[in-house]
Amino acid sequence: MTLSKRTPTSSVPPSAIWHAGMLAKGGARQCGSGRTAGSIYVEAGQPCGGIPVEQFLTDAPWSVDPDQIHITPMGVTLLEKDGVTHILDWVGSEHYEYPADFIEEARRMGVSRKIPVGTNLSGITPQSTIMLLHKRGSVRNARAVSAASSMLCPSGQHKRGEDCAGLHWVIPGQGGTTRRQLTCGTYEVTPLPPHAPDPEYVPAIFMVIPISALTIIRNHDGSISAQAQNAVERSGFMPVIVDL
Structure with a gap:
C-alpha cells in the first residue's frame, strides 16, 4: 500500500542510523504481562x-x-x-x-x-x-475542546483553541483526578471542566x-x-x- 503525500512524518528524520540497535525494555506493559516466546x-x-x-x-x-x-x-x-x-x-x-x-x-x-x-x-x-494509530487519535471538534481546556502543546507551537497533540492529555470524565495509572507508573492529565464539550474522537496516526x-x-x-x-x-x- 502506498501512502499519500498528506501522511505525517516525525519531526526527527529517520534517515540516519543514530537509533539503530537501541532496544526497548521488556516486562509488563498495558497490553500484557510480557513478551511471548518465538515472536x-x-x-x-x-x-x-x-x-x-x-x-x-x-x-x-x-x-x-x-x-x-x-x-x-x-x-x-x-x-x-x-x-x-x-x-x-x-x-x-x-x-x-x-x-x-x-x-x-x-x-x-x-x-x-x-x-x-x-x-x-x-x-x-x-x-x-x-x-501508531489509535481510534481516539484525533478530536473532530478539537478547536472547541481545546478552547475549553487548559491544554499544553507538547511542541510549544499551538495555543488553546487550536488542534494539537496536547489534547491526548486532556481527558474527559476524570473529575478532580489529575493522574492516570499505568502498569509502568503514573502520569499527569488535564481533566476537562464540566462546561467543556464532549470530545468527538476519530481514528488518527x-x-x-x-x-x-x-x-x-x-x-x-x-x-x-x-x-x-x-x-x-x-x-x-x-x-x-x-x-x-
Whole structure:
C-alpha cells in the first residue's frame, strides 16, 4: 500500500542510523504481562537517541479513514512512501484507552510491538518507521475542546483553541483526578471542566518513530524460531535475539 503525500512524518528524520540497535525494555506493559516466546517485536528503543518522545508525535494528529486505506485493528499493515516501507500498527483502546497512555509508556519503556512472524519484512530498513494509530487519535471538534481546556502543546507551537497533540492529555470524565495509572507508573492529565464539550474522537496516526531494532524472543527451550529468523533476515536489520 502506498501512502499519500498528506501522511505525517516525525519531526526527527529517520534517515540516519543514530537509533539503530537501541532496544526497548521488556516486562509488563498495558497490553500484557510480557513478551511471548518465538515472536518478533519491532522496536523503537528508549531513549531513542536521547530525543524526547514528543518529537515523534504528529502534531496535529493526522486523522484517517481505516476503511478507505483498508486497515483493521488486527495485525500490522505495511505502507510505502517515497520508496521506503513503514509499519502501521493500530494501538488497541482496550489496553490503551487514550493515546497518552501509549505515549507515556513509550517514554518510560520505548516502543515494542509484536508483529506476525509471517510478515514480509524485506522492505524494512533503518529508514523505516513505526506509525501508531489509535481510534481516539484525533478530536473532530478539537478547536472547541481545546478552547475549553487548559491544554499544553507538547511542541510549544499551538495555543488553546487550536488542534494539537496536547489534547491526548486532556481527558474527559476524570473529575478532580489529575493522574492516570499505568502498569509502568503514573502520569499527569488535564481533566476537562464540566462546561467543556464532549470530545468527538476519530481514528488518527498520533506517532511516527524510527525503527531501531527487530527483536526475536527465544523459545522456552533456548532455541530460536527459524520462521522468525528468516523473516527478520529478509529486512535491512540484523536480528537481535533476547531471552523471554
